[in-house]
Amino acid sequence: MLDLNKRIKMENTIYTISIYTENNIGLLNRISSIFLQRHINIESLTASNSEIENVTRLIIVVDSTEDRIKKIIGQIEKQVEVIKAYYHTNAESIYLQSALFKIKSNLLFEKRQIQNIIKKSNAQIVTVTPEFFVIEKSGRKEEIDKLYKQILPYGIMQFVRSGRISVTKEEMKISEMLKEQLN
């Protein structure tokens, strides 16, 4: 049993699933139930509009095997309102996440270290008020985690990190595909 678990674990990789869909009220539920039925945890999920008018793009990050991901892509593409779904490894895509840190303002002046941390980590101060200030950091998850650890000892009032957003290195021919289908 132990061996088997080890083997499966070793095969797991982070995959970014990219889905182009019609903008439909129930679709997110339909997509997430595909993962639920197979007992696969979604690491992050982001929905936004895409480069094509009225077409939504979902970015879903999962840690799984390629074999399972392929089958999931098949199930996703089978949904009536899904135009196309792809999966990519980290190496095949450009991706990042954003995080916001809300911190007490006095720390900015009393603890000079914080200013250095912000500068070195390429984070931005987006708001300053007498009570608090907010810094924003975009980047890889590890970079955000590192910044979090550095700031944590000073006290964080609020923290939030977004899901992954990603674009692929290869071309996505969705517009052509849609044109072809309508002809």
Add this chain to the structure above:
Amino acid sequence: METITKPATPKGEPKQKMKKLTVKNISGAEAVVQSLLSEGVDLMYGYPGGANMPIYDVLYNYQKELHHVLTRHEQGAIHAAQGFARTSGKVGVCMATSGPGATNLITGLADAMIDSTPLVCITGQVASNLLGSDAFQETDIISMSTPVTKWNFQITKAEEIAEVFAKAFYIAISGRPGPVLIDITKDAQFENIDFHYKKCTKIRSYHPIPKVDMNQIKAAATLINSAKKPFILFGQGVILGNAEEEFKALIEKAQIPSASTLLGLSALPSQHKLNMGMVGMHGHYAPNVLTNDCDLLISVGMRFDDRVTGNLESYAKQAKVIHFDIDPSEIGKNVSVDVPVLGDVKETLAVILPSIEKKNHDNWIKKFYDLYQIEQKEVINGQLNPAQEKLTMGEVMDSINKETNGEAIIATDVGQHQMFAGRYANFKNSKSLVTSGGLGTMGFGLPAAIGAKMGAPDKEVVVIIGDGGFQMTIQELGTILQTKVPVKIVVLNNEFLGMVRQWQELFFDKRYASTVMTNPDFVKIVEGYGIKANRVTKREDLTGAVSALISSKESCFLEVVVEKKGLVFPMVPSGASVSDVRLK
């Protein structure tokens, strides 16, 4: 485009004209009915309630054009719609109210989803301003039905009705068919609109039929032509694709022995000399054993269900695999495939035929016949000519075969009797078996048979049910009473939940936990519903009773008391390889 002003009915309108229909200032409820009429629906099943009453009120005006069958439970309505769809090849339609009415459809939706049955199911919903308020009989049926529908949609405005219905019918029947659910809020049913109906023929994000790829065809033809021991597994895809003739032409030209999945039964006549029977857990001996001997396994419109494959680690590992299917997500899902052939099987089988060489595989075919002899000796003889006093399920099926001459549609419930029906029924025509395959829904048989008979009124419909499953939807006898649909009902009574009991005997030390049934007097109950009923316990009475059942012009019921501890064999035990199929 023609215009009809309210309250004119489209009675007698030719169907072509119906395709583009405009009706001014009608209610959403009327729009629902007009949509159904525009799709050529003349029969539906359902159950009224608070949230669909406006639609029922409109149906009252259209009783001649759109016959509504009132079942005794919403589960009965959806299984009847499934039975209708399976024998007619059309979309089955059913309707329920919100809340419990809607949730009672879930089992049927799951069944239709896994068995690819085209349905359009309509549910009423509380008014849109009450959504999310936990209103009376409110339930989030869209969320609940999502994993068990091919598509679903909640209508909150009457103006959405025409487009959503057109899409629903197109999605339900195109490509790999499946169930669609439309939830309509009550205010949308009352709202008045001008109604325009246009049939849906295209959805930009939806590609129901993959284009035929000639490279796949060539690769498959090469493998087929060079195979020494080819073997075909065919499933319901052949029936759903209306590809029975194309399929027969292929196997006859290349002389390929073929076996069916449970749902593929009747796609090829049972007596065809290349039909080697059924595969799977309780399938025939030869096709199970020789799955692990063939050099080429060709699957046509089937999905390698675990009940078909047994242990995947030892399934046909020696063979190359070709998979014909309309659904790309089925390719490689359970069994890795060397050559996929995507497309509608009616098309792909026709396209590949000219590249297939005429062949003779007599020695290979003989292997199937030889193994069949073993099965006949070890299993079939004991069923058909039993030494024991008690009747067997196999001999009841044999008796029905003799009386119907293989021309009847056989509907079944789920369990041992279902496997006996699959193994022993003789089918001459396609679409002749109506059974719950993937989901294994007990209670399916009786309501499905009602729909099956309405979908094929010229055919004899005989439903085989166990004493357990019969009591899950026994109330549908009331639907038979009211509609007078002449369904022939056979209950094989062993006073056990037989299939579970079989597993308890074989794998649970004969500990018969909760499988013993204390049954009511079925004959009395059925007679209470005004249906002729008979009970047989002795062999000498069987033929006469079956003959009376089949020759009856009205619905008729026959209870056959069979041996209590009968077992279905052959059997591939759970987790075993198909070639380790047991004969006893």
